[in-house]
Amino acid sequence: MPTLDEERALPATIAALRKLDPSPDEILLVDGGSQDATRAIAEEAGFECMTAPRKGRGAQINHGVEHASGEIVCVLHADSELPRDAVAVMRKVMSDRRTSLASFLPRLVGKRGTRWGSTLHNYVKTWYAPLLFRPHLFFRGVRLLFGDHAMFFRRVDFIEIGGCDERLSVMEEIGLCTNFAQLGRTRIVHRWVKTSDRRITKLGSLRANYIYLKVALMWSFGVREGLARHYPTIR
Numbered sequence: 001m002p003t004l005d006e007e008r009a010l011p012a013t014i015a016a017l018r019k020l021d022p023s024p025d026e027i028l029l030v031d032g033g034s035q036d037a038t039r040a041i042a043e044e045a046g047f048e049c050m051t052a053p054r055k056g057r058g059a060q061i062n063h064g065v066e067h068a069s070g071e072i073v074c075v076l077h078a079d080s081e082l083p084r085d086a087v088a089v090m091r092k093v094m095s096d097r098r099t100s101l102a103s104f105l106p107r108l109v110g111k112r113g114t115r116w117g118s119t120l121h122n123y124v125k126t127w128y129a130p131l132l133f134r135p136h137l138f139f140r141g142v143r144l145l146f147g148d149h150a151m152f153f154r155r156v157d158f159i160e161i162g163g164c165d166e167r168l169s170v171m172e173e174i175g176l177c178t179n180f181a182q183l184g185r186t187r188i189v190h191r192w193v194k195t196s197d198r199r200i201t202k203l204g205s206l207r208a209n210y211i212y213l214k215v216a217l218m219w220s221f222g223v224r225e226g227l228a229r230h231y232p233t234i235r
Contacts, residue, residue, distance in 0.1 A: 002060035006078035016081035058164035079196035100184030103149030
């Protein structure tokens with residue numbers, strides 16, 4: 001779990017993790033230098049906590065995978081809640097060697113309930129994003145997965161493809177998807193992972209989706225440094 005100043009989101013995520021059956025082998029929190037109580041909350045919950053030598057989700061994910069001991073790794077955002085049987089689902093999906101990368105299906109939830117419009121758009125985006133940015137992969141059946149999907153993969157495969165681009169604080173998942181596609185198929189498991197609608201609540205649906213498209217286009221044209229400047233931090 002890569003984190004940065006997530007004290008508000010963590011309690012709900014921790015509560016969901018405690019309900020997992022079976023339990024995960026380990027939970028690693030990889031912090032990017034939080035100035036709030038993120039680490040204290042996670043340590044009290046019994047997580048193994050560490051600080052990445054470099055800030056940014058790409059670097060934090062790399063650091064976490066490096067220190068993970070399990071065969072299967074799931075990258076979970078601090079504002080997302082996995083389904084109760086997530087561990088069993090991940091083990092079953094990854095037992096198919098044809099699958100290199102998989103994820104759950106995010107359902108955006110907030111105080112007013114599920115945002116079904118944005119939730120549907122997130123699903124459709126997994127199709128049109130590769131068509132726009134990597135059409136050769138789209139016609140091979142590759143779908144682009146995003147961080148809110150709670151992506152999971154084999155640790156050995158992550159190492160083989162070189163992990164995340166550490167220049168990226170955001171959009172690291174697109175590079176992962178395109179690289180994992182060299183090893184096998186990328187797929188979505190049709191089970192919900194609940195994720196916070198906090199970005200849409202703060203920015204509005206149109207502005208939020210405009211920002212998503214903008215940074216994705218910048219990435220597709222080769223921009224790697226400074227993408228985070230165009231992606232407002234919402235906590």
